[in-house]
Structure formats: structure tokens, C-alpha cells
Amino acid sequence: MTTATPKTIETAGTAAPKHMRSAVPVQTRSDRFKSTVVSEFPDVTGREAVWKYTPVARLAELISGELDGAPYMFDATVASGVSTEWVGRDDARIGSAGTPEDRASANAWTAFQQALVISVTGDDDKEFTLTRSALGSGPRAAHTVVVAAPNSRATLILQNSGAAHLTENVEFVLGDGAHLTVVTVQEWDDDALHVATHFASIGKDALLKHVAVTLGGGVVRLNPSAHLAGERADAELYGAYFADAGQHLEQQVYVFHDAPATRSRVTYKGALQGVGARTVWIGDVLIGPKAVGTDTYEQNRNLVLTDGARADSVPNLEIETGDIVGAGHASATGRFDDEQLFYLQSRGITEDEARRLVVRGFLAEIVQQIGSPALQERLHAAIEAELESVVTVGS
Numbered sequence: 354m355t356t357a358t359p360k361t362i363e364t365a366g367t368a369a370p371k372h373m374r375s376a377v378p379v380q381t382r383s384d385r386f387k388s389t390v391v392s393e394f395p396d397v398t399g400r401e402a403v404w405k406y407t408p409v410a411r412l413a414e415l416i417s418g419e420l421d422g423a424p425y426m427f428d429a430t431v432a433s434g435v436s437t438e439w440v441g442r443d444d445a446r447i448g449s450a451g452t453p454e455d456r457a458s459a460n461a462w463t464a465f466q467q468a469l470v471i472s473v474t475g476d477d478d479k480e481f482t483l484t485r486s487a488l489g490s491g492p493r494a495a496h497t498v499v500v501a502a503p504n505s506r507a508t509l510i511l512q513n514s515g516a517a518h519l520t521e522n523v524e525f526v527l528g529d530g531a532h533l534t535v536v537t538v539q540e541w542d543d544d545a546l547h548v549a550t551h552f553a554s555i556g557k558d559a560l561l562k563h564v565a566v567t568l569g570g571g572v573v574r575l576n577p578s579a580h581l582a583g584e585r586a587d588a589e590l591y592g593a594y595f596a597d598a599g600q601h602l603e604q605q606v607y608v609f610h611d612a613p614a615t616r617s618r619v620t621y622k623g624a625l626q627g628v629g630a631r632t633v634w635i636g637d638v639l640i641g642p643k644a645v646g647t648d649t650y651e652q653n654r655n656l657v658l659t660d661g662a663r664a665d666s667v668p669n670l671e672i673e674t675g676d677i678v679g680a681g682h683a684s685a686t687g688r689f690d691d692e693q694l695f696y697l698q699s700r701g702i703t704e705d706e707a708r709r710l711v712v713r714g715f716l717a718e719i720v721q722q723i724g725s726p727a728l729q730e731r732l733h734a735a736i737e738a739e740l741e742s743v744v745t746v747g748s
Contacts, residue, residue, distance in 0.1 A: 381671055382639045383609060387452040391463040394456040403455050406633040406665055408601055411572050415520040415548050416457045420464035420494035428484040434475030435507060439467045446470060446498050450524035451552025451578060458550040461520040464494035471509065473501040473533065480508045480725060486515040495521035503528035508724060511537040517545045525553040527561055529583060534562040536723050540735065541570035548574045557583030564723050567594040567602050568735055578607035581615040588617040593719035595739045596662070598627025605635040610644035619651035622719050624712050628661035636668045640677060648678040655686040656715055709740045
């Protein structure tokens with residue numbers, strides 16, 4: 354069991370103007386500076402703890418540039434108990450789940466003109482898909498708020514494809530007893546840029562299952578955070594990603610246990626191939642002083658398929674109470690298991706096909722968590738297409 358090393362940032366409170374902030378040590382993950390105003394954040398240099406793995410030069414227009422915050426076109430399926438509406442910045446639901454902790458998130462918050470609110474009601478199981486495929490290549494900001502009413506149940510699929518230079522915030526507010534599955538799929542064009550922060554507030558006896566699948570985009574940085582605010586709140590965060598040459602796929606996950614008897618499971622798996630393929634996973638779990646009886650575990654696994662690819666994996670765990678059920682983390686990055694390859698080849702399977710079978714099975718654990726057969730089948734096919742171009746790792 355470990356604790357995260359305290360870092361130093363500029364802050365004097367969550368609303369302090371830039372000129373009033375001074376360098377003080379951050380004692381815990383929840384103490385990071387927060388603001389919805391981009392000017393409250395210093396310029397990003399790439400040396401900051403939250404940016405040091407990120408190609409900030411490629412994202413400069415999203416971090417600090419002017420953004421188009423107007424509403425955009427989207428397609429949505431029809432599901433009983435699920436509705437969408439555009440609302441003004443003064444809507445009380447905005448900001449219910451979290452506040453930006455980095456400049457790109459704050460830039461999006463400062464720039465959006467209207468927020469898209471998705472409301473979920475009814476205790477029957479339902480599936481709703483929102484598709485964005487025509488955002489264009491201009492720098493854009495967006496804000497989405499998903500409100501799941503108490504005891505409601507739904508699967509929400511956020512499908513992203515096409516061109517995009519997008520920075521956004523997405524909030525999930527789960528009422529007591531709500532069960533919400535969120536599947537976010539990134540299949541952007543090869544030159545797309547996407548920076549997203551997902552905030553979730555989970556009420557008493559509520560369950561959030563968050564599944565992030567990233568297969569496309571030039572630079573994709575997706576940071577999900579879950580605040581287990583109610584007693585017996587439950588969060589399951591899953592991720593699957595496949596990086597090709599020149600792609601940078603990054604996830605910074607944060608789970609905050611802030612109430613008694615809460616539970617969380619974090620499992621992210623990734624595969625990389627090609628020169629310059631890069632993945633980053635940072636997992637922060639904080640068990641607060643009120644979170645007695647916490648049960649948590651996080652893990653990240655990466656398969657490097659070719660030379661020239663790089664995976665960074667950093668799990669962190671902070672515990673502020675001694676009365677817990679269990680807490681742990683694990684991280685592993687490596688090439689194929691030679692014993693698995695030998696076993697498959699000894700049964701007449703070619704080496705290339707054996708490698709594809711291993712990777713397919715490796716990522717299938719995450720895809721199977723989605724619970725939508727049609728989407729699972731399509732994602733399995735997309736992963737298979739990625740595997741067709743796998744180059745064998747040299748011995």
C-alpha cells in the first residue's frame with residue numbers, strides 16, 4: 354500500500370486570482386487548485402505534474418486558444434425516459450458534479466455558450482446513443498450534463514467520430530439509487546484532437562459504470578473522475594485503448610471515496626503498435642477520512658506490440674482512514690506472453706494469428722463490460738481491423 358507523493362502547485366484557494374496564488378505543497382489529491390475561469394490558471398509549460406506526459410504543443414489551441422462554444426449538431430436515438438435540451442450557462446445543474454483542475458478544462462468551461470443536458474428518469478432498463486460526427490476541425494468547446502434521477506436505470510452511449518479539435522467537460526450526476534452505464538467511444542480521424550474531463554457525483558446506493566474505448570485520434574486525453582459522495586456508492590471505471598504510430602492516447606483517472614461503505618473498481622487495458630505510439634495512464638484513488646469501510650482496487654495493463662511504442666502507467670493510492678475493507682493497485686507493461694504463444698502455435702495456429710488472438714482476448718475483457726451486444730460486436734470488429742496491421746515485435 355502506498356501514498357502519492359505531495360506535489361507543489363500555485364494555489365491560495367479554489368477561487369484565488371492568479372496574482373494572489375503562492376507556491377504551497379498539495380497535501381492530498383483533493384487539494385488541487387480548481388476554477389471555472391481559464392485566466393485563473395497559469396500558462397501550461399509541460400513541466401507541470403498534470404501535463405508532463407502530454408504533448409502540450411499539439412494541444413496549445415485547446416489549452417489556451419479562442420474556442421467556438423456554440424451548440425453543435427448531433428444525432429440521438431429515441432428512448433423512453435431520456436430527453437435532451439440545450440440550456441444557458443446559468444442553469445443550476447451546471448457544476449453539480451465537479452470543477453476544472455487544469456487549464457484546458459477551464460478553457461472549455463469559460464468558452465461554452467450553452468450546455469447540453471441529458472435527463473434520465475424511470476427504473477426500467479433503457480439504452481440511449483448520442484453521436485457526434487460533424488464537429489469540424491476548428492477549435493471548439495463543449496459542456497454536457499447528464500442527470501440520472503433517483504432509482505433510474507439506463508445505458509448511455511456517447512459515440513465520437515470524424516474531425517474534431519475539441520475540449521470539453523462532461524458531468525454525470527447520479528441521484529440516490531440510480532444505476533447508470535456510460536460508454537464513451539473515441540473513433541476520431543487520425544488528426545483529431547480531443548481533451549475531455551468527465552466529472553461524476555454518485556449518490557447513496559447509486560452505481561456508475563464508466564467504460565472508455567479509444568481507438569482513433571491524433572491526441573486524445575480523457576480524464577474521468579468519480580466522487581463517491583453517498584453511503585454505499587459504487588463506481589466501476591473501465592478503459593480499452595489501441596494506439597497506432599504517432600498517436601497519443603492518455604487517461605488520468607481519479608476516484609474519491611468520500612462516504613462510508615463505498616466501493617470502486619478501476620481496470621484499464623491498452624495495446625500499442627508502431628513508431629511513436631504512446632499511451633499514458635495515471636490512476637489516483639483517494640480514501641477520505643469519512644470513507645470508513647471502503648473497498649477499492651485499480652489496475653492498468655499494457656501490451657507493447659512493436660518496437661518504438663511507449664506506455665506510461667502510474668497508479669497512486671492515498672488513505673486517510675485506517676478503517677477500510679481493502680485497497681490496492683497494480684500496473685504492468687510488457688510484450689506478449691511467450692507461453693501463451695507457444696501453447697497456441699503447438700495447436701497449429703500461426704504465429705501472427707496467435708498474436709491477434711492474445712490481443713483480442715486481452716481487450717475483450719473491457720469491451721464485454723459494455724452490456725450492449727450491437728456495440729460490443731462493432732468494437733470487436735474495429736479492434737480486429739487494428740490487429741490486421743500489427744507488426745511482429747522483434748525478439
